[in-house]
Amino acid sequence: EREKLTRIKNTPAVTLDGQRIELLANIELPEDTLPALAVGTVGVGLFRTEFLFMGRGGHLPDEEEQYDAYRRAVEGMHGLPVTIRTVDVGADKPLDHHRRDEHLNPALGLRAIRWSLAEPAMFLTQLRAILRAAAHGRVNILIPMVAHLREIRQVHTMLAKAREQLDHRGAVYGPVRLGVMIEVPAAALAVRMFLPHVDFVSIGTNDLIQYALAIDRVDESVAHLYDPLHPAVLRMVADTIAAAREAGKPVSVCGEMAGDVTLTRLLLGLGLRSFSMHPTQILPVKQQVLRSDTRKLQAWAQQVVASDEPAALLVG
Numbered sequence: 001e002r003e004k005l006t007r008i009k010n011t012p013a014v015t016l017d018g019q020r021i022e023l024l025a026n027i028e029l030p031e032d033t034l035p036a037l038a039v040g041t042v043g044v045g046l047f048r049t050e051f052l053f054m055g056r057g058g059h060l061p062d063e064e065e066q067y068d069a070y071r072r073a074v075e076g077m078h079g080l081p082v083t084i085r086t087v088d089v090g091a092d093k094p095l096d097h098h099r100r101d102e103h104l105n106p107a108l109g110l111r112a113i114r115w116s117l118a119e120p121a122m123f124l125t126q127l128r129a130i131l132r133a134a135a136h137g138r139v140n141i142l143i144p145m146v147a148h149l150r151e152i153r154q155v156h157t158m159l160a161k162a163r164e165q166l167d168h169r170g171a172v173y174g175p176v177r178l179g180v181m182i183e184v185p186a187a188a189l190a191v192r193m194f195l196p197h198v199d200f201v202s203i204g205t206n207d208l209i210q211y212a213l214a215i216d217r218v219d220e221s222v223a224h225l226y227d228p229l230h231p232a233v234l235r236m237v238a239d240t241i242a243a244a245r246e247a248g249k250p251v252s253v254c255g256e257m258a259g260d261v262t263l264t265r266l267l268l269g270l271g272l273r274s275f276s277m278h279p280t281q282i283l284p285v286k287q288q289v290l291r292s293d294t295r296k297l298q299a300w301a302q303q304v305v306a307s308d309e310p311a312a313l314l315v316g
Protein backbone atom coordinates (compact mmCIF):
# COMPACT_ATOMS: atom_id res chain seq x y z
CA GLU A 1 0.00 0.00 0.00
CA ARG A 2 2.85 2.38 0.88
CA GLU A 3 4.53 1.54 -2.39
CA LYS A 4 1.32 2.22 -4.27
CA LEU A 5 1.09 5.63 -2.60
CA THR A 6 4.67 6.53 -3.56
CA ARG A 7 3.77 5.85 -7.18
CA ILE A 8 1.24 8.70 -7.20
CA LYS A 9 3.80 11.18 -5.81
CA ASN A 10 4.22 12.95 -9.16
CA THR A 11 0.67 12.39 -10.37
CA PRO A 12 -1.23 15.69 -10.50
CA ALA A 13 -4.06 15.79 -7.94
CA VAL A 14 -6.96 15.89 -10.40
CA THR A 15 -10.39 14.36 -9.81
CA LEU A 16 -12.10 11.99 -12.24
CA ASP A 17 -14.09 14.96 -13.58
CA GLY A 18 -10.97 17.01 -14.18
CA GLN A 19 -10.96 19.28 -11.11
CA ARG A 20 -7.45 20.30 -10.12
CA ILE A 21 -7.02 20.02 -6.34
CA GLU A 22 -4.26 21.84 -4.48
CA LEU A 23 -2.61 19.67 -1.81
CA LEU A 24 -0.40 21.82 0.42
CA ALA A 25 1.77 21.11 3.44
CA ASN A 26 1.62 22.40 7.02
CA ILE A 27 5.13 23.05 8.35
CA GLU A 28 6.60 24.25 11.63
CA LEU A 29 10.28 24.77 10.70
CA PRO A 30 12.07 25.73 7.45
CA GLU A 31 13.57 22.23 7.30
CA ASP A 32 10.08 20.75 7.04
CA THR A 33 9.98 21.82 3.38
CA LEU A 34 12.11 18.75 2.58
CA PRO A 35 9.62 16.07 3.68
CA ALA A 36 6.88 18.22 2.13
CA LEU A 37 8.57 18.23 -1.28
CA ALA A 38 9.39 14.53 -0.95
CA VAL A 39 5.67 13.72 -1.18
CA GLY A 40 5.08 16.04 -4.12
CA THR A 41 3.38 18.94 -2.37
CA VAL A 42 2.69 22.04 -4.49
CA GLY A 43 3.25 24.60 -1.74
CA VAL A 44 3.11 25.37 1.96
CA GLY A 45 -0.43 26.22 3.05
CA LEU A 46 0.49 26.88 6.68
CA PHE A 47 3.88 27.76 8.14
CA ARG A 48 3.27 27.88 11.91
CA THR A 49 5.88 30.50 12.83
CA GLU A 50 5.20 30.33 16.58
CA PHE A 51 7.74 27.52 16.86
CA LEU A 52 10.45 30.15 16.29
CA PHE A 53 9.12 32.08 19.28
CA MET A 54 8.40 29.33 21.81
CA GLY A 55 10.57 27.97 24.59
CA ARG A 56 13.15 30.78 24.58
CA GLY A 57 12.28 32.25 27.97
CA GLY A 58 10.57 35.25 26.44
CA HIS A 59 13.62 36.24 24.37
CA LEU A 60 12.00 36.71 20.96
CA PRO A 61 13.71 36.20 17.59
CA ASP A 62 14.84 39.49 16.00
CA GLU A 63 14.13 40.54 12.41
CA GLU A 64 17.29 38.95 10.99
CA GLU A 65 16.65 35.59 12.64
CA GLN A 66 13.05 35.57 11.43
CA TYR A 67 13.99 36.75 7.94
CA ASP A 68 16.54 33.96 7.75
CA ALA A 69 13.96 31.32 8.76
CA TYR A 70 11.25 32.59 6.37
CA ARG A 71 13.72 32.99 3.50
CA ARG A 72 14.97 29.43 3.99
CA ALA A 73 11.41 28.11 3.85
CA VAL A 74 10.65 30.18 0.73
CA GLU A 75 13.86 29.19 -1.05
CA GLY A 76 13.35 25.60 0.06
CA MET A 77 10.10 25.51 -1.93
CA HIS A 78 11.81 26.62 -5.16
CA GLY A 79 9.17 29.04 -6.40
CA LEU A 80 6.15 27.22 -4.97
CA PRO A 81 3.93 29.40 -2.75
CA VAL A 82 4.50 29.62 1.00
CA THR A 83 1.78 30.84 3.35
CA ILE A 84 3.40 32.24 6.48
CA ARG A 85 1.12 32.57 9.48
CA THR A 86 1.96 35.34 11.93
CA VAL A 87 2.73 34.20 15.44
CA ASP A 88 -0.07 32.20 17.06
CA VAL A 89 1.02 31.87 20.69
CA GLY A 90 -1.23 31.33 23.67
CA ALA A 91 -3.38 28.52 25.08
CA ASP A 92 -2.06 25.21 23.67
CA LYS A 93 1.05 27.02 22.33
CA PRO A 94 2.47 28.96 25.31
CA LEU A 95 5.47 31.23 24.69
CA ASP A 96 7.22 29.74 27.66
CA HIS A 97 6.41 26.21 28.82
CA HIS A 98 8.05 26.80 32.19
CA ARG A 99 5.77 29.65 33.03
CA ARG A 100 2.12 28.69 33.38
CA ASP A 101 -0.42 31.04 31.92
CA GLU A 102 -2.12 32.35 35.04
CA HIS A 103 -5.22 33.52 33.18
CA LEU A 104 -8.34 31.50 33.82
CA ASN A 105 -9.21 30.97 30.12
CA PRO A 106 -6.00 31.24 28.07
CA ALA A 107 -7.79 30.00 24.93
CA LEU A 108 -10.02 33.06 25.19
CA GLY A 109 -7.23 35.41 26.18
CA LEU A 110 -4.60 37.64 24.65
CA ARG A 111 -3.35 35.23 22.00
CA ALA A 112 -2.51 35.08 18.29
CA ILE A 113 -3.46 38.29 16.42
CA ARG A 114 -4.66 39.85 19.67
CA TRP A 115 -1.17 39.49 21.11
CA SER A 116 0.44 40.73 17.87
CA LEU A 117 -1.71 43.87 17.85
CA ALA A 118 -0.99 44.45 21.53
CA GLU A 119 2.77 44.26 20.85
CA PRO A 120 3.13 46.45 17.75
CA ALA A 121 6.94 46.55 17.77
CA MET A 122 7.08 42.74 17.82
CA PHE A 123 4.39 42.49 15.11
CA LEU A 124 6.11 45.03 12.84
CA THR A 125 9.36 43.09 13.22
CA GLN A 126 7.63 39.91 12.04
CA LEU A 127 5.88 41.68 9.16
CA ARG A 128 9.16 43.24 7.96
CA ALA A 129 10.89 39.85 8.10
CA ILE A 130 8.07 38.25 6.06
CA LEU A 131 7.99 41.10 3.50
CA ARG A 132 11.75 40.75 3.01
CA ALA A 133 11.44 36.97 2.57
CA ALA A 134 8.80 37.66 -0.09
CA ALA A 135 11.58 39.03 -2.31
CA HIS A 136 12.76 35.40 -2.66
CA GLY A 137 9.55 33.71 -3.79
CA ARG A 138 5.76 33.61 -3.60
CA VAL A 139 4.61 34.53 -0.11
CA ASN A 140 1.19 34.82 1.49
CA ILE A 141 0.60 36.18 4.99
CA LEU A 142 -2.03 34.44 7.11
CA ILE A 143 -3.48 35.98 10.29
CA PRO A 144 -4.64 33.63 13.10
CA MET A 145 -7.67 33.96 15.40
CA VAL A 146 -9.32 36.90 13.66
CA ALA A 147 -12.74 37.65 15.13
CA HIS A 148 -13.33 41.32 14.22
CA LEU A 149 -13.22 43.16 10.91
CA ARG A 150 -11.38 45.87 12.85
CA GLU A 151 -8.47 43.47 13.33
CA ILE A 152 -8.14 43.03 9.55
CA ARG A 153 -8.09 46.80 9.08
CA GLN A 154 -5.41 47.09 11.76
CA VAL A 155 -3.30 44.45 10.02
CA HIS A 156 -3.51 46.41 6.74
CA THR A 157 -2.34 49.52 8.60
CA MET A 158 0.54 47.61 10.20
CA LEU A 159 1.55 46.14 6.83
CA ALA A 160 1.67 49.62 5.31
CA LYS A 161 3.77 50.79 8.23
CA ALA A 162 6.17 47.84 7.89
CA ARG A 163 6.64 48.63 4.18
CA GLU A 164 7.25 52.28 5.04
CA GLN A 165 9.93 51.28 7.54
CA LEU A 166 11.61 49.05 4.95
CA ASP A 167 11.44 51.83 2.32
CA HIS A 168 12.99 54.21 4.80
CA ARG A 169 16.06 52.04 5.14
CA GLY A 170 16.13 51.08 1.48
CA ALA A 171 15.54 47.37 2.19
CA VAL A 172 14.40 45.00 -0.55
CA TYR A 173 11.02 43.31 -0.13
CA GLY A 174 8.41 41.55 -2.24
CA PRO A 175 4.63 41.55 -2.75
CA VAL A 176 2.39 39.49 -0.44
CA ARG A 177 -1.23 38.44 -0.45
CA LEU A 178 -3.10 38.74 2.86
CA GLY A 179 -5.44 36.09 4.23
CA VAL A 180 -7.14 35.32 7.52
CA MET A 181 -7.80 32.12 9.40
CA ILE A 182 -11.45 31.28 9.88
CA GLU A 183 -11.19 29.50 13.22
CA VAL A 184 -13.40 31.52 15.56
CA PRO A 185 -17.14 30.85 15.06
CA ALA A 186 -17.76 34.61 14.87
CA ALA A 187 -15.40 34.79 11.88
CA ALA A 188 -17.18 31.91 10.14
CA LEU A 189 -20.53 33.64 10.63
CA ALA A 190 -19.18 37.04 9.52
CA VAL A 191 -16.98 35.73 6.70
CA ARG A 192 -18.98 37.57 4.01
CA MET A 193 -18.06 40.85 5.69
CA PHE A 194 -14.40 39.89 5.91
CA LEU A 195 -13.96 38.63 2.34
CA PRO A 196 -13.84 42.03 0.58
CA HIS A 197 -10.88 42.96 2.82
CA VAL A 198 -8.69 39.89 2.27
CA ASP A 199 -7.11 38.03 -0.65
CA PHE A 200 -7.96 34.56 0.68
CA VAL A 201 -9.22 32.66 3.74
CA SER A 202 -8.06 29.46 5.38
CA ILE A 203 -10.32 27.44 7.68
CA GLY A 204 -8.65 26.32 10.91
CA THR A 205 -10.90 23.48 11.89
CA ASN A 206 -8.92 22.56 15.01
CA ASP A 207 -9.83 25.80 16.76
CA LEU A 208 -13.16 26.18 14.98
CA ILE A 209 -14.28 22.89 16.57
CA GLN A 210 -12.82 23.86 19.94
CA TYR A 211 -14.65 27.20 20.03
CA ALA A 212 -17.89 26.04 18.39
CA LEU A 213 -18.35 23.12 20.78
CA ALA A 214 -16.68 24.70 23.83
CA ILE A 215 -14.30 21.74 24.00
CA ASP A 216 -10.70 22.37 25.08
CA ARG A 217 -8.75 20.73 22.23
CA VAL A 218 -6.05 19.45 24.61
CA ASP A 219 -8.26 18.32 27.50
CA GLU A 220 -8.43 14.52 27.46
CA SER A 221 -11.49 14.44 29.72
CA VAL A 222 -13.65 16.00 26.99
CA ALA A 223 -11.84 14.58 23.94
CA HIS A 224 -14.80 12.27 23.22
CA LEU A 225 -16.95 15.36 22.64
CA TYR A 226 -14.54 16.90 20.12
CA ASP A 227 -16.51 16.21 16.94
CA PRO A 228 -15.52 17.47 13.46
CA LEU A 229 -18.85 16.13 12.18
CA HIS A 230 -21.05 18.10 14.55
CA PRO A 231 -23.74 19.68 12.33
CA ALA A 232 -22.82 23.17 13.59
CA VAL A 233 -19.19 22.67 12.58
CA LEU A 234 -20.10 21.26 9.17
CA ARG A 235 -22.46 24.12 8.53
CA MET A 236 -19.78 26.71 9.28
CA VAL A 237 -17.21 24.93 7.12
CA ALA A 238 -19.69 24.53 4.24
CA ASP A 239 -20.84 28.13 4.45
CA THR A 240 -17.31 29.53 4.59
CA ILE A 241 -16.34 27.57 1.47
CA ALA A 242 -19.50 28.71 -0.33
CA ALA A 243 -19.03 32.36 0.67
CA ALA A 244 -15.42 32.44 -0.50
CA ARG A 245 -16.30 30.81 -3.81
CA GLU A 246 -19.13 33.28 -4.39
CA ALA A 247 -16.70 36.13 -3.68
CA GLY A 248 -14.15 34.60 -6.05
CA LYS A 249 -11.52 34.36 -3.28
CA PRO A 250 -9.35 31.29 -2.67
CA VAL A 251 -10.36 29.18 0.34
CA SER A 252 -8.42 26.38 1.94
CA VAL A 253 -8.77 24.14 4.99
CA CYS A 254 -5.58 23.87 7.06
CA GLY A 255 -6.89 22.16 10.21
CA GLU A 256 -6.72 18.41 10.81
CA MET A 257 -9.92 17.84 8.84
CA ALA A 258 -7.98 18.56 5.62
CA GLY A 259 -5.70 15.57 6.22
CA ASP A 260 -8.43 13.14 7.28
CA VAL A 261 -9.01 10.76 4.36
CA THR A 262 -12.49 9.91 5.61
CA LEU A 263 -13.46 13.58 5.03
CA THR A 264 -11.81 14.22 1.65
CA ARG A 265 -14.92 13.45 -0.40
CA LEU A 266 -17.16 15.50 1.86
CA LEU A 267 -14.89 18.55 1.52
CA LEU A 268 -14.65 18.07 -2.25
CA GLY A 269 -18.44 17.84 -2.41
CA LEU A 270 -18.69 21.12 -0.50
CA GLY A 271 -16.56 22.78 -3.18
CA LEU A 272 -13.17 22.79 -1.45
CA ARG A 273 -10.28 22.74 -3.95
CA SER A 274 -7.35 23.50 -1.63
CA PHE A 275 -6.27 21.37 1.34
CA SER A 276 -3.29 21.95 3.65
CA MET A 277 -2.11 19.16 5.94
CA HIS A 278 0.76 17.37 7.62
CA PRO A 279 3.04 16.07 4.82
CA THR A 280 2.41 12.43 5.80
CA GLN A 281 -1.26 12.86 4.78
CA ILE A 282 -0.66 14.27 1.30
CA LEU A 283 -0.42 10.99 -0.60
CA PRO A 284 -3.34 9.27 1.19
CA VAL A 285 -5.52 12.34 0.51
CA LYS A 286 -4.33 12.45 -3.11
CA GLN A 287 -5.41 8.85 -3.51
CA GLN A 288 -8.93 9.86 -2.44
CA VAL A 289 -8.87 12.83 -4.83
CA LEU A 290 -7.87 10.65 -7.80
CA ARG A 291 -10.84 8.34 -7.10
CA SER A 292 -13.43 11.11 -6.70
CA ASP A 293 -15.91 12.70 -9.09
CA THR A 294 -16.95 16.03 -7.57
CA ARG A 295 -20.13 16.18 -9.68
CA LYS A 296 -21.38 13.06 -7.90
CA LEU A 297 -20.45 14.40 -4.46
CA GLN A 298 -22.24 17.74 -4.36
CA ALA A 299 -25.82 16.70 -3.53
CA TRP A 300 -24.60 14.06 -1.09
CA ALA A 301 -22.35 16.58 0.69
CA GLN A 302 -25.31 18.92 1.19
CA GLN A 303 -27.26 15.99 2.66
CA VAL A 304 -24.42 15.29 5.08
CA VAL A 305 -24.39 18.92 6.23
CA ALA A 306 -28.17 18.89 6.73
CA SER A 307 -28.20 15.54 8.53
CA ASP A 308 -28.62 15.07 12.29
CA GLU A 309 -26.45 11.95 11.95
CA PRO A 310 -23.69 12.96 9.49
CA ALA A 311 -21.34 10.15 10.51
CA ALA A 312 -23.88 7.55 9.37
CA LEU A 313 -23.82 9.02 5.85
CA LEU A 314 -20.03 8.96 5.62
CA VAL A 315 -19.48 5.22 5.93
CA GLY A 316 -19.06 3.28 2.70
Ligand code: PEP
Pocket residue numbers: 046048088183203204205206207208254255256
Ligand atom coordinates in the same frame (compact mmCIF):
# COMPACT_ATOMS: atom_id res chain seq x y z
C1 PEP B 1 -6.42 25.20 13.36
O1 PEP B 1 -6.79 25.79 14.38
O2 PEP B 1 -7.14 24.43 12.72
C2 PEP B 1 -5.08 25.44 12.80
C3 PEP B 1 -4.73 25.00 11.61
O3 PEP B 1 -4.20 26.12 13.58
P1 PEP B 1 -3.47 25.47 14.84
O4 PEP B 1 -3.75 23.99 14.84
O5 PEP B 1 -2.04 25.82 14.68
O6 PEP B 1 -4.12 26.20 15.97
Ligand code: MG
Pocket residue numbers: 144183204206207
Ligand atom coordinates in the same frame (compact mmCIF):
# COMPACT_ATOMS: atom_id res chain seq x y z
MG1 MG C 1 -5.69 27.45 15.23
